[in-house]
Structure formats: C-alpha cells, structure tokens
Amino acid sequence: MAEARPRVWVSQPLFADIVGRLREHFDVDDTAQVTQHGSAAIAAALAGSDGALVTLNDPIGAAEVAGAGRLRAIANVGVGYNNLDVPALSRAGIVVTNTPDVLTETTADFGFALMMAAARRITEGERWLREGQWRQWSFETLLGGDLHGSTLAILGMGRIGQGIARRAAGFDMRVLYHNRSRLPEGIERDCRAQYVDFDSLLVQADHLVLVLPYSPQVHHLVNAAALAKMKPTATLTNVARGGLVDEDALADALSAGRLAAAGLDVFEGEPAVNPRLLALRNVVLTPHIASASLATRRAMVSLAVDNLIAALGFGPDAGRPPTPVNAGQLKR
Template sequence: MQKILVARPIFPDVIERLKQHFDVDWNQGEVLSATELAQRLADKDGALTAGDPVGAAAIAAAPRLRVVSNMAVGFNNFDMAAFNAANVLGTNTPEVLNESTADFGWALMMAAARRVTESEHWLRAGKWQKWAYDGFLGSDIHGSTLGIIGMGRIGQALARRARGFNMRVIYHNRSRVAPQIEAELDAEYVSKEQLLKRADHVVLVLPYTAENHHTIGAAELALMKPAATLTNIARGGIVDDAALAEALRAKRIGAAGLDVYEGEPRVNPALLSVPNVVLTPHIASATEATRRAMANLAADNLIAALGEGPRAGNPPNPINPEVIGRARA
C-alpha cells in the first residue's frame, strides 16, 4: 500500500477512511517541527497537513512524495515554487467553510464594536456596581458602512449578511467582481484608501501573499475613523500586529477583532495588554460540521490524487493542476 502521513490529530473516522486505501502514519501528538516533519515524510507518497509548513527541504528529502493535501483554504504554508519544480501536487479545502467563517467574522466584528470581551472581563472582575448611561458605549452595526477587503467567497458571504443589518457595503479587491455580483450584493468597488476612510467596520478576508504582507499597517490605520473597528479572519501577517496594538492603545481606532496573528500561535504581547481588542485562537471555521467537511474533503483530495477511489487521478481541489500526471522530478 502507498504510505501517507497525517501530520495533525484529526477525526478518527477520517483516519479509518484513509486506512482503507493507505498505510497511514498518524501524528496524534504535538505539532511536528520542520525536522520531524521532513523525517516523517521521507518515505511517504502523500501527506495531509493543516497549516504545517512544507518547503523545498522537506520535498527534497521525500523522493516518493507526490501530493500534500492541506486541510485549509489558504496554502501560504506551501512553497509552491518547490512543489511545481518537483511536480508535487498541492490541494486545499475551499467552499466548505465559507458560511461558518463568515458567521464567525460577523460575530467577531459585533463583539469588537459592542465591547463584549472588554465588558465581560470588567463584570468578571466584580466591578459592576450600578448602571451608567455611558457604560461601555460602542458602535452600531445596523445602518453603518461595512468595508470588505477581499471580495472572494467569504467576503461575498459577509456582504450578504450586511443586507439584514441595512448596511452600506463597499469593497476593495485585487480586481472588481462581476457586475452582476456587485448588483446582487449592492456593493460598491472603491480604492483601499477610500474604503479605510469611509468604512465604520473593516473586515479582512484576503489571502496571504508576499504582496499582501502588512496590507494594514500604521499608515492604513491612520486613515480609519476614530470609532472604526478592524476584523481580521484572513491570515496573520496581513496586519502589522505591533502597529495595530499601538493604534488601539492610542485609541486611533475604536476596536479590533482578531482570529489570526503574525507568527501564530504566538501572539504579540502588546495585543494582550490592550482592552479594546477581541482575541480568538484561529477558530473561524470551528464548527463540528465544517471541520468534518474540511477533513473529509482533504481526505478526498489525497485519495484521488494518489489514484484511489471513484475520482482517481482527478482530485476535487488541486492548487497546481498543471503537475497532475507528470512524473516526480
């Protein structure tokens, strides 16, 4: 049987599915270091990862490796130049998490705007003694302007939610979406600068690339309204976390909601010391139904890419389909 590595703990029933096709090496412990991952990949034909970095060194050390299936939409953990050079296929799990992630982004935005975390900590500390007219005044969501940076599937799901709150929707994207989608969402395309100046609530839903590194930094935060909120459910590194912490501390913006961070799982200590930020540990897709769908889609990709199952040779979600059918370099 072909050999695969499952680099993270996942649902046992998905492992049982994979065992019907492969000899499975399943890491049920801590996250593998780069060295440990390379060692475990050395004799493998395929792998299922969940954000684990797979680069040129790991690929070079694994001469049999033909596919790495990522249990995530983003794949900035893959060195795609190395994948392509070696004719190794990468796959991901889009679509199945759109709605759950949009739900969570909405919850994070509302929690930041209405100071939910800040007020809960205050209550738990025993400080609530009386009602006050100016206690934890936040920002309205209804009737405000939502700015979406990254109008892909999840961005469009957020824009649909905005209609129920009677919000104006403006967006910025690498390229404009189709006119019929703009009309359906009642969304206006604007420059990034215009969006930051006009939006009451900014949500980031763009992929991480070298070009998108620190899309939001000190200069961009300075353009935002003093009461505006910033929500990041995209990827760490899109926001300059140090600059954001300083802007929050100085109250140059109202609040922020973050599910992703630079260098996660480490979090910039400055963010931990400011009260007007809601922090969650990369859980935007964390419902049981969605995480199961992601795990099973990652398994589907791996099974098909290694020539097994009803879709043999035709994985549902190839990132670099041009390498399918090519011999390993």
Template sequence: MQKILVAGPTFPDVIERLKQYFEVDWNQGNALSGAELTQRLADKDGALTAGELINAAVLAAAPRLRVVSNMAVGFNNFDMGAFNAVNVLGTNTPDVLNESVADFGWALMMAAARRVVESEHWLRAGEWQKFQYDAFLGADIHGSTLGIVGMGRIGQALARRARGFNMRVVYHNRSRVAPQIEAELNAEYVSKEALLRIADHVVLVLPYTRENHHTIGAAELALMKSGATLTNIARGGIVDDAALAEALRAKRIGAAALDVFEGEPRVHPDLLAVPNVVLTPHIASATEATRRAMANLAADNLMAGLGEGPQAGHPPNPINPDVLGKARRS
C-alpha cells in the same frame, strides 16, 4: 500499498477512510517540528497537513512524495514554486467553510463594536455596581458602512449578511467582481484608501501573499475613522500586529477583533495588554460540521491525487493542476 502521513490530529473516521487505501502514519500528538516532519515524510507518497511548512528542503528529503493535501483554504505554508519544480501536487479545501467563517467574522465584528469581551471582563472582575448610562458605549452595526477587503467567497458571504443590518457595503479586491454580483450584494468597489476612510467596520478576508504582507500597517490605520473597528479573519501577517496594538492603545481606532496573528500561536504581547481588542485562537471555521467537511475534503483530495477512491486521478481542489499526471522529479 502507498504510504501517507497525517501530520496532526483529526477525526478518527477520516483516518479509517484513508486506511482503506493507504498505510497511514498518524501523528496524534503535539505539532511536529520541522526536523520531525521531514523525517516522517522521507518514505511517504502523500501527506495531509494543516499548516505545516512544506518547502523545497522538505520536498527534497521526501523523494516519493507526490501529493500534499492542506486542510485549509489558505496554502501560504506551501512553497508552490518548489512544488511545481518537482511535480508535486498541492490541494486545499475551499468552499466548505465559507458560511461558518462568515458567521464567525460577523460575531467578532459585533463583539468588537459593542465591546462585548471588554465589558464581560469588567463584570467578572466584580466592577459592576450600578447601571451607568455611559458604560461601554460602542458603535452600531445597523445602518453603518461595512468595508470588505477581499471579495471572494467569504467576503461575498459577509456582504449578504450586511443586507439584514441595512448596511452600506464597500469593498476592495485585486479585481472587481462581476457587475451582477455587485448588484446582487449592493456592493460598491472602491480603492483601499477610500475604503479605510469610509468604513465604520473593516473586515479582512484576503489571502496571504508576499504582496499582501502588512496590507494594514500604521499608515493604513491612520486613515481609518477614530471609532472604526478592524476584524481579521484572513491570515496573520496581513496586519502589522505591533502597529495595530499601538493604534488601539492610542485609541486611533475604536476596536479590533483578530482570529489570526503574525507568528501564531504566538500573539504579540502588546495586543494582550490593550482592552479594546477581541482575540480568538484561529477558530473561525471551528464548527463540527465544517471541520468534518474540511477533513473529509482533504482526504478526498489526497486519495484522488494518489489515484485512489471514487475520484481517482481527479482531485476536487488542485492548487497546481498542471502537474497532474506528471511523474515526480527528483
């Protein structure tokens, strides 16, 4: 029987599915260190991960490893050059979380614009003594301009929500989407610089790559409107968190909302010191239905990649499909 590692906690019924086909080593405790991960992968044929770093050194120490299934859309924790060099398949879990993440992104954007968290802290501190006409004046969502950076599935889901708020939608993407999609979403393609100048609310939903590192830094923040909001539901590292904290402190933009951070779970201490930012711990996909769908899809990918289950040999979401059917290289 083939051996697999499930690198972190997940739903027990997903483990039971995997046990039908594999000998399962399940880490139910704290996150594995790099050394622990390498050690436990040494005799494994496959792995189910949720952000653990899999690089050339890890792959070299696990000569039997043939498939690594990431329970996430993003896979910047995978060194895909190293995967391809040794014919190891990587998979991810797109689509099943689109609507839940878009819902949460919308909630963060509104919370930032309307100063929900800031005002709640003030109330809990016992500061509310009387009605004040100018207390916590925020920014409207309805009738404003939404700027979406990254017009993939989640970006398009956000644009659909904007219709109900009578918003103008501008977007920037590596390439323009099809004209029929632009027409359906009533979305206008603009340069990144134009988007930052135009938008009242900027939402980031682009993948993390080397090229996208610090897509939003001090120079980009300086282009934004003084009352604008910035929401990041993409990946840490896309925003220069230190530059954002300084822009928020100086009130060069109105507010921000972040679900992802550089070096998470560490959060830049300057972000913790400013009141005009909403901070959440990478939970945009955290509904039970969505997380179950992600876990089951990750299991489907792993089973199929290792030649088991109803989709044997045909994993639903291969990142590097060219290695399918090829022998593992040493």
C-alpha cells in the same frame, strides 16, 4: 509477492472515522497528539511517504521534501496554504490540494460575529462584569458602535467576503469593497456592494473586515499609514491571515484611541500573540477558530481525504482531486 501499498503521513490527529477512509488504500502513519513538528521531523516523516495529510501548523517547502523521492501529493486541511511553498513543491512534482468552499458560510458567520463583538465591546463587558465592576455602572459605561446603518468595508471579496456582505443586508449596512479586480455586476448586485479603491475603503469604513489571501505582496498591507486614514470610531476585524496587519502599528492605534476596537482571529506569529495586543481591552482575541464548527471541520477533513485518495490515483476521482492548488502537476 503482494505489491506494497502506498504510505501516507497524517501530520495531526483529525477525525478518526474520516481519516480511516485512507486505510482502504494506504498504510497510514498517524500522529497521536497535536505536535509542532520541526523541519527535520517533517522531512523524516515525508521521506518514506507517497502522500501527506497536513494542516496549517505544518510548514513544508524545498528542505522538507528534498529527501522525499516517493512523495506525490500533499493534501492541506484549510483553504489557505501559506504553510506550503507551492512553487517549490511543484518543482518537486508534488500535487498540492486545499479545502475551499466547505468553510465559506461558517467563516462568514464568525467574521460577522467577531466584528459585532469588537464594535459592541462584548468581551470587554464580560471581563468588566466578571471583575465585579458592575456597581460602578453609569449611563456612559461601555458605549460601543452600531452596526445597523453603518458602512461595512470588506478587503478581499472572494467567497467569504461575499458571505459577510450578504449578512450585512439584515443590518441595513452600506457595503463597500476592494479587491484585486472588480466583481461582475450581478455579484455586486446580489451583495449590495460597491467597489472602491483601497484608500477610499479605509477612509469610509465604520467596520473594516479583512478576508483576502496572504502573500508576500500584501504583507503588512494594513500598516501605520493605512490605519491613520481610518476613523477613530472605526473597528478592524481580521479573519484572513495575521501577516496582513502590522500588529505593533495596530496596538499603537488602539491604545492611542485612533481606532475604536479590533477583532482578531489570526496573528502573525501564531500560536504566539503580540503581548501588546494581549494587554489591550479594546481588542477581541480568538485562537484561529473562524471555521471551527463541528460540521465544517469534518467537511474540511473529508474533502482533504478525498483529495489525497484521488491525487494518489485511487477512488472514483482517481487522478482528479476535487480541489487542486497546482493543477498543472496532474498532467505530468
């Protein structure tokens, strides 16, 4: 009797031609339409699976894998993985992978674009035009802030932060950054970036961009006290994770004129958005699409598929997935 093939669960509809590569090695349990899976549904899907291909929409921790005795690998489509309780999954002997690098430049493009849109009031101007208000134009209508010659402050100087810093050179911006640790001198030189402490970053920023990973230790790092240190003419852009920002404190600052504008691609309760932010005109809101170019999203899914195939012991990289999060599990 032929040995049963391993089974993998694909939690969301992704690119069919890329996901189809899984069928060379596994029986695949597809999800036909975008679904907000509850904990019980995830647990049921994982119970009979050897591996899973999941997205940021799919929270998985100890409860979801408690009955998944066969589960050996979870491949997350995304560089961030705060949807996964990695310590709990590691204790269960499950390899976790993510998709870094392939989205760096696309996300840096978008972060810079979102910052520009906030500073120059682009979406506010489009809304004003569509409402038929152009006849009320004056010389001081929709005055924004310049990027050229201004100070760009980057909080979190990993690959994406470095990509944003490199783009700033074309605008002759002064680049400051704060990170858990200072970058090597050569990278600082390439990025034309200067390391400063957190408070100095806030005080000097004309445009603050958040690109640091989320963890409980940095929850609401940008809170009322941090925002009070920023210039009233400054902007805040977040392409990292919503939990980094106290959204009510941000809404207070924006509505009171203590901060000029914000550009937000991520939100603490997404897909729900704080209604106070929705009501403000001086905030640009986008639905977590910083990596959403066709080429990049395909590359992310392709890397996730490679990871899952390898983590389950198949393909040219069998046993060596390209981008493990908890690499220690591979040695068990």
